[in-house]
Amino acid sequence: MRRSGRxxxxxxxxxxxxxxxxxxxxxxxxxxxxxxxxxxxxxxxxVTGPAFAxxxxxxxxxxxxxxxxxxxxxxxxxxxxxNQTIADSNAxxxxxxxxxxxxMMRAGRTDDxxxxxxxxxxxxxxxxxxPMTARTYLxxxxxxxxxxxxxxxxxxxxxxxxxxxxxxxxxEAT
Amino acid sequence: MWRYLxxxxxxxxxxxxxxxxxxxxGTGELDxxxxxxxxxxxxxxxxxxxxxxxxxxxxxxxxLAGRPWVLNVWGTWCPGCRQEHDTLLRISSDSVVPIIGLxxxxxxxxxxxxxxxxxxxxxxxxxxxxxxxxIDWGVYGSxxxxxxxxxxxxxxKHIGPMTEQIxxxxxxxxxxxxxxxxx
Numbered sequence: 379m380r381r382s383g384r385x386x387x388x389x390x391x392x393x394x395x396x397x398x399x400x401x402x403x404x405x406x407x408x409x410x411x412x413x414x415x416x417x418x419x420x421x422x423x424x425v426t427g428p429a430f431a432x433x434x435x436x437x438x439x440x441x442x443x444x445x446x447x448x449x450x451x452x453x454x455x456x457x458x459x460x461n462q463t464i465a466d467s468n469a470x471x472x473x474x475x476x477x478x479x480x481x482m483m484r485a486g487r488t489d490d491x492x493x494x495x496x497x498x499x500x501x502x503x504x505x506x507x508x509p510m511t512a513r514t515y516l517x518x519x520x521x522x523x524x525x526x527x528x529x530x531x532x533x534x535x536x537x538x539x540x541x542x543x544x545x546x547x548x549x550e551a552t
Numbered sequence: 553m554w555r556y557l558x559x560x561x562x563x564x565x566x567x568x569x570x571x572x573x574x575x576x577x578g579t580g581e582l583d584x585x586x587x588x589x590x591x592x593x594x595x596x597x598x599x600x601x602x603x604x605x606x607x608x609x610x611x612x613x614x615x616l617a618g619r620p621w622v623l624n625v626w627g628t629w630c631p632g633c634r635q636e637h638d639t640l641l642r643i644s645s646d647s648v649v650p651i652i653g654l655x656x657x658x659x660x661x662x663x664x665x666x667x668x669x670x671x672x673x674x675x676x677x678x679x680x681x682x683x684x685x686x687i688d689w690g691v692y693g694s695x696x697x698x699x700x701x702x703x704x705x706x707x708x709k710h711i712g713p714m715t716e717q718i719x720x721x722x723x724x725x726x727x728x729x730x731x732x733x734x735x
Contacts, residue, residue, distance in 0.1 A: 457692035470657055474683045499690035501590040
């Protein structure tokens with residue numbers, strides 16, 4: 379940083395900017411970046427938001443039951459096409475699992491009953507939201523840990539850079 | 553010095569992990585699609601289904617209790633099942649353990665044709681066109697092969713075509729262990 383400050387001075391760009399200016403510049407760049415990120419996220423969500431239901435016809439007349447059915451299908455993984463839910467997939471197994479969900483709902487079973495039925499057979503992997511267990515706590519806490527590391531790194535870099543130019547520059551002294 | 557070496561070592565370490573994992577997938581040692589079965593160590597799900605060959609014959613797990621048996625899930629639409637078929641025939645010729653077939657989401661006529669043309673390695677073949685029993689067993693991709701102990705506990709599962717090696721190294725030792733201890 380000191381070197382670039384000197385170079386600026388040498389090019390005759392006038393007095394070096396105060397540290398506050400540099401911080402503010404960094405801050406506004408960060409804000410612009412985050413805004414862009416949020417905007418693109420919002421656009422993505424707006425486009426993909428409504429679930430693309432693969433089933434043409436409704437399973438239940440009652441809208442509340444239909445909603446429950448769709449929500450359940452949305453959180454169960456299709457095990458053949460592993461990056462899709464059974465709501466997204468038309469693989470034969472996904473069809474069978476949807477039928478199973480329908481039948482269990484008609485038999486009056488609760489959502490938890492159905493989730494338990496699935497995990498007893500296919501393991502936690504069938505759930506798109508894995509439960510918090512000793513094996514998955516790292517998975518769940520990873521986003522927070524990574525965010526803290528990133529924020530920490532940014533803070534360290536910003537502090538280092540903002541502190542450095544305070545040292546008196548021999549060229550500036552003249 | 554460390555300023556440059558640090559990140560370099562980091563990248564190399566990540567690359568090494570990446571390469572080793574890819575190599576393990578390449579040799580088949582690691583199967584990223586394989587889902588560990590929650591069924592291992594649990595009682596085998598019970599079923600009673602009609603036989604593929606005879607609609608009136610019922611095949612039930614209750615009749616198999618008291619000795620170890622193998623469940624092999626297959627369908628004529630499944631390429632891996634064709635691939636493992638000769639191995640199953642070989643294994644069944646040893647008659648160490650009965651192999652029960654579970655014909656999954658298939659058509660009866662096609663299944664019969666398959667067994668006539670390619671040979672029948674199964675002691676009995678149960679017919680599950682709806683796939684209900686397959687769901688109870690947590691089947692998600694055939695072929696899948698389960699080993700059930702004499703006590704009716706699922707003690708092993710193999711996903712994908714059965715091979716001589718897997719039979720010898722994974723299934724037979726478990727079988728010997730169980731029958732040796734029980735008898």
